[in-house]
Amino acid sequence: MKRKIIISLLLLFLLSASGGVLATYYIADTTTTLSRLITLHQIEDLRQNLIMSIQTVQSDLYTIHTRMGHKLDTIVDNVNKLDADAMTCSGCHHVPEVAADIKQVQDLVDEYQNSLSYYITVSANKRLIDRYQFDAANIGNQLLEETGAMSARASKRLERTTKEVMVRIRQAQFILGFTIIATLLLGAVVAFHLIRSVSRPIQALVNATRVIAMGDLGHTVQTDDRTEFGELVNHFNHMSGALKENYEELTEEIKERRQAEKALRESEERYALAAQGANDGLWDWDISKNDIHYSSRWKTMLGYGETELGNQLDDWFDLIHDDDRETVKTKLLAHIDGHSAQFEAEYRIRHKSGAYRWVLARGVAVRDESAKAYRMAGSQTDITPRKDAEAQLIHDAFHDSLTQLPNRALFMDRLEHVIDTTRRHTGHLYAVLFIDLDRFKVVNDSMGHPVGDALLIEVSRRLKETLRPGDTVARLGGDEFSVLLEDLLSPEDIREVAERILHMLSDPYIIQKQELIITPSIGIAVKSPNYDKPEQILRDADIAMYQAKTKGRARYEFFDADMLATILDRLQLEGDLRIAVEHHAGMMLHYQPIMAPRNSRLIGFEALVRWNHPKRGMIYPLEFIPLAEETGIIMPLSDWILEEAVKQLEAWQRLFPADPPLTMSMNISSRQFLQPGFVDKVRKVLKRHSIPDGSFAIEITESVLMEQSEAAVQTIEQLRDMHVQIHIDDFGTGYSSLSYLHNFPVNALKIDRSFIEKISGNNDNLEIIRAIMALAQSLNLEVIAEGVEKDHQLSVITDMDCKYCQGFFFSKPLSPEALEQWIRSDTKYLS
Numbered sequence: 035m036k037r038k039i040i041i042s043l044l045l046l047f048l049l050s051a052s053g054g055v056l057a058t059y060y061i062a063d064t065t066t067t068l069s070r071l072i073t074l075h076q077i078e079d080l081r082q083n084l085i086m087s088i089q090t091v092q093s094d095l096y097t098i099h100t101r102m103g104h105k106l107d108t109i110v111d112n113v114n115k116l117d118a119d120a121m122t123c124s125g126c127h128h129v130p131e132v133a134a135d136i137k138q139v140q141d142l143v144d145e146y147q148n149s150l151s152y153y154i155t156v157s158a159n160k161r162l163i164d165r166y167q168f169d170a171a172n173i174g175n176q177l178l179e180e181t182g183a184m185s186a187r188a189s190k191r192l193e194r195t196t197k198e199v200m201v202r203i204r205q206a207q208f209i210l211g212f213t214i215i216a217t218l219l220l221g222a223v224v225a226f227h228l229i230r231s232v233s234r235p236i237q238a239l240v241n242a243t244r245v246i247a248m249g250d251l252g253h254t255v256q257t258d259d260r261t262e263f264g265e266l267v268n269h270f271n272h273m274s275g276a277l278k279e280n281y282e283e284l285t286e287e288i289k290e291r292r293q294a295e296k297a298l299r300e301s302e303e304r305y306a307l308a309a310q311g312a313n314d315g316l317w318d319w320d321i322s323k324n325d326i327h328y329s330s331r332w333k334t335m336l337g338y339g340e341t342e343l344g345n346q347l348d349d350w351f352d353l354i355h356d357d358d359r360e361t362v363k364t365k366l367l368a369h370i371d372g373h374s375a376q377f378e379a380e381y382r383i384r385h386k387s388g389a390y391r392w393v394l395a396r397g398v399a400v401r402d403e404s405a406k407a408y409r410m411a412g413s414q415t416d417i418t419p420r421k422d423a424e425a426q427l428i429h430d431a432f433h434d435s436l437t438q439l440p441n442r443a444l445f446m447d448r449l450e451h452v453i454d455t456t457r458r459h460t461g462h463l464y465a466v467l468f469i470d471l472d473r474f475k476v477v478n479d480s481m482g483h484p485v486g487d488a489l490l491i492e493v494s495r496r497l498k499e500t501l502r503p504g505d506t507v508a509r510l511g512g513d514e515f516s517v518l519l520e521d522l523l524s525p526e527d528i529r530e531v532a533e534r535i536l537h538m539l540s541d542p543y544i545i546q547k548q549e550l551i552i553t554p555s556i557g558i559a560v561k562s563p564n565y566d567k568p569e570q571i572l573r574d575a576d577i578a579m580y581q582a583k584t585k586g587r588a589r590y591e592f593f594d595a596d597m598l599a600t601i602l603d604r605l606q607l608e609g610d611l612r613i614a615v616e617h618h619a620g621m622m623l624h625y626q627p628i629m630a631p632r633n634s635r636l637i638g639f640e641a642l643v644r645w646n647h648p649k650r651g652m653i654y655p656l657e658f659i660p661l662a663e664e665t666g667i668i669m670p671l672s673d674w675i676l677e678e679a680v681k682q683l684e685a686w687q688r689l690f691p692a693d694p695p696l697t698m699s700m701n702i703s704s705r706q707f708l709q710p711g712f713v714d715k716v717r718k719v720l721k722r723h724s725i726p727d728g729s730f731a732i733e734i735t736e737s738v739l740m741e742q743s744e745a746a747v748q749t750i751e752q753l754r755d756m757h758v759q760i761h762i763d764d765f766g767t768g769y770s771s772l773s774y775l776h777n778f779p780v781n782a783l784k785i786d787r788s789f790i791e792k793i794s795g796n797n798d799n800l801e802i803i804r805a806i807m808a809l810a811q812s813l814n815l816e817v818i819a820e821g822v823e824k825d826h827q828l829s830v831i832t833d834m835d836c837k838y839c840q841g842f843f844f845s846k847p848l849s850p851e852a853l854e855q856w857i858r859s860d861t862k863y864l865s
Contacts, residue, residue: 045220056209138184142177149173231261239270252278314413317397319347321370322408326350335393335416337386355382355390362395370399370407377412380421392421434509436487437494445508445516449568452520456561465528467517468557468575469497469535472587474513477550488545489552500538501531516572525560532556532590540588555582556590577601608665610647611658615671620646623678624847627856627863628697628818628840631832636863638697638729639686640840641679642847643671663703672706676719680730682850684723690857690864699731699761704738708745713752720756727757731781735763739778747778754779761818766806775813782838783810787821790841793830800830807834 149170153163238255245253254271257264315332319325326347333343336353343349354362358381369377377397382390397412432444440448449466456462471493478486490513497507497515506518519531536554543550557579565571578593580601585591614620625639645653662668683698690696706712720730732753739746739762750760762775765783789802803819810817819831822841831839845856857863 045224052213056213138180142173142180146170146173146177235264235267239267242270242274246274246277251281314415316411316413317350318409318411319397320409321399332414335414336383336391342386353384355384358382366397369397370410372401372405372407377410380417391416391418393417437491437509439494439498439515440506440508442508442510442516445506445510445518446568446572448506449518449571452518453565453568453571462520463522463524463561465519465522465525465558465560466571466575467519467528467532467535467590468559468572468579469515469517469539469554470579470583471513471539472553472555472583474552477552478513481548481550485545485548485550489543489550492543492545493539493552496538497535500534505531516575528558528560532558536588536590553588555579555587557582557593558590559593574598604661607658608661608667611645611662612665612667614645614647615662615667615674618674620648621671621674622646622849623675623682624849625682625853626840626847627845627853628699628838629844630837631819631822631828631839632837633865634844634860634862635865636690636692636696636857637838638699638731639683639853640733640847641675641682641698641700643675644847659703663705666705668703668705669709672702673715675700676716680719680723680725683725683730686854687726687729689854692864695726695729697729697731697759699733699759701733701763704735707732707734707738707749713749713756716753716758717756720758728759731759731761733761733763733784736765736767750779766802775809775815780815782816782818784818784820785836787841790819790821790827790831791823793827803831803834807836 149166153166153170235257238257242253242255252274254274255267257267313331315335316329317332318327324347325345326349327345328343328350330340333340351359351363358379362379362381365374365379366377368374377395377399380392380394383393385391394415394417395412396415397410399407400409400411401407432441432447433439434441452462452464456464471489474486474489477489490509493515494507494509497517501507501517501519504520506520508516508518510516517531517535519528522528536556539552539554543552557575557577559571559575559578562571574593574597577597578591581597582589582591591597622644624642624644626642627636628638628640629635630637643655643659645658647653659668662671679698679700683696687695702712716732734746753760759782760778760780761782761784762780763784764786766789767786783806785803785806789806793800793803807817809815816838817836819827819836819839820841822828822831822839822843824843827841828839828843845853848856
């Protein structure tokens with residue numbers, strides 16, 4: 035806004051200054067002309083004086099010899115005056131033509147003066163005086179004529195100059211008037227624009243504050259203003275978002291605080307109860323009489339009144355838990371007999387309510403001189419809270435805090451116990467199921483951890499309901515669960531349980547009023563003599579689960595030895611791939627032409643990576659790209675492909691110039707596409723190789739758009755601003771949806787080869803292709819058909835007005851050298 039104001043004021047200043055300068059120029063020029071006009075008036079006055087002087091001299095000259103004439107000294111005085119007037123006129127500065135006239139007059143005046151001098155000198159000579167008088171009179175008459183003519187010319191110049199002065203004065207007036215009016219109009223426009231630029235964003239902010247005041251936290255203002263008001267709006271939007279986040283955090287914090295306060299109150303109540311229970315109950319036993327006294331605290335500790343218990347030892351022992359009674363008696367008798375320094379026992383004792391409480395009883399016997407116990411006194415402390423806490427600690431150590439299922443430690447302990455039992459009883463059949471939830475990370479990241487936690491709890495509940503009471507289900511961590519099935523009769527029982535789990539966990543979930551669908555991948559490992567440790571069978575179940583995911587998820591797989599070999603082979607392949615990418619050893623790019631089907635004209639290329647393994651030979655992307663994505667190797671590999679493909683495009687655009695230029699497209703994985711800094715990386719590569727706008731395309735799958743829609747939109751928009759084309763690869767095989775295509779600024783759809791392959795000779799199976807073409811046309815998108823290999827396939831897509839295609843019909847992916855030979859083999863490719 036500051037810049038707008040400064041620019042506006044500068045425009046006003048420049049306009050007014052320009053008018054003033056121009057007017058000043060005209061006024062200055064007019065001043066010069068006025069000076070000339072004044073000079074012309076002065077010349078005219080001098081001419082008038084000169085004419086009067088000449089006329090006076092001429093009059094004297096004609097009357098000097100009459101009797102009534104003047105004396106000779108009168109003529110001399112008039113001649114002197116004539117000479118002075120002539121000198122005054124010639125002493126001024128005039129334009130050349132005026133100066134020439136004055137010079138001519140001056141010469142005539144000099145000549146006239148000389149004639150008069152001769153005339154006066156010879157005034158005594160009668161014979162010569164008449165002749166000199168006549169000569170002087172002629173020169174005087176000639177001087178009068180010339181002065182008259184010069185006076186007429188001066189009058190014309192005076193009139194012309196006066197008109198010029200008036201024109202310039204009017205021009206100066208017009209310029210000043212125009213400048214004032216234009217300045218006022220421009221000032222009004224600038225004022226209106228500035229007022230509008232200030233009032234509109236302020237009004238939008240005022241309206242937004244009213245919306246927020248009504249409770250719509252997070253409300254934002256849309257603006258494309260790039261002034262300080264635009265910055266103010268952006269800060270307002272950030273503030274609104276932060277206000278919403280802070281409000282939600284505050285709400286959650288209040289909720290947590292209330293829960294903490296509730297837990298604190300409960301803890302304080304337990305503490306008060308424990309403190310009250312810490313008041314030991316006392317007992318005093320007269321051994322000789324077998325009479326025992328229980329204090330009031332001892333009785334109330336167990337819920338009894340003062341008179342509700344007898345005073346016999348059996349009244350005590352009868353309340354002790356059956357499993358603990360003999361132990362207590364043994365310890366008590368041992369102390370009485372002198373085998374222990376103190377009686378101490380922890381046991382369960384029945385409360386009046388029927389519940390058992392844990393107590394700690396201590397006592398010391400009083401002995402006589404012969405060391406025989408005759409009396410014994412002690413205390414009883416309620417240790418139920420401590421016992422409960424110990425039980426909880428043991429439970430927490432072996433159970434998952436979220437689902438309350440056994441954790442990995444408890445599961446491995448039970449599995450080890452089952453393996454030991456199987457060694458003794460060979461007929462005992464058991465199995466381990468390793469369960470992983472498909473795409474759980476997407477739900478957890480997109481919908482939040484509370485939803486993810488609630489989903490895990492519901493999965494745990496379903497698992498417990500599905501299994502038999504004797505089976506064990508545990509949460510190993512994250513979204514991984516394990517099940518231990520025991521006492522199985524046959525492998526079919528395992529399959530039946532796996533089917534039940536698969537069906538139960540695949541049913542829709544309602545979490546926080548939202549319907550979620552999640553499926554499990556299950557790996558199964560069955561009892562084998564080769565299993566000595568629980569880690570071994572759990573490892574094999576994990577391998578089988580990975581195999582289930584590899585085969586498409588939402589299924590179960592039994593482990594076999596080949597899977598282990600596959601995993602080991604995969605680990606070896608991963609190591610080789612990492613080395614190949616780091617050193618660019620064996621990595622190469624092949625390029626498949628993209629053609630215009632109507633005229634077989636070459637449009638561009640798709641870059642496809644190949645790996646020439648030193649031992650396995652040529653490996654295609656389907657074999658190693660998934661491994662690269664899973665291990666993160668895809669990041670440096672994609673960087674290398676980007677650099678090589680763009681560099682090759684630059685070379686081919688120089689070698690094979692075309693209008694429009696040849697294009698290049700390449701596939702980008704979701705991890706690379708959504709990586710921070712990816713757009714800058716593409717920008718630098720394209721700039722380094724001077725690639726024309728619109729000739730480079732990035733291909734992404736539909737899943738990239740659906741899983742991370744907000745981040746994907748931002749990345750796509752930045753790439754589109756750089757004139758990078760966006761193509762949806764394998765369209766129709768994933769989340770094909772008209773709604774998401776409306777939301778994403780893509781340029782083209784690539785029909786998956788599986789649909790092209792189904793085109794038969796009698797034009798069957800065309801419905802999906804027609805639907806894709808119609809969808810693309812309605813959204814103004816280009817279509818590229820992949821996998822065109824036969825004449826009738828090319829004919830069908832051409833009739834459907836598909837503008838681009840690629841496939842073995844034209845060429846398989848080729849090395850750069852082979853592709854250049856292919857291009858040169860037929861001139862129509864570049865025609």
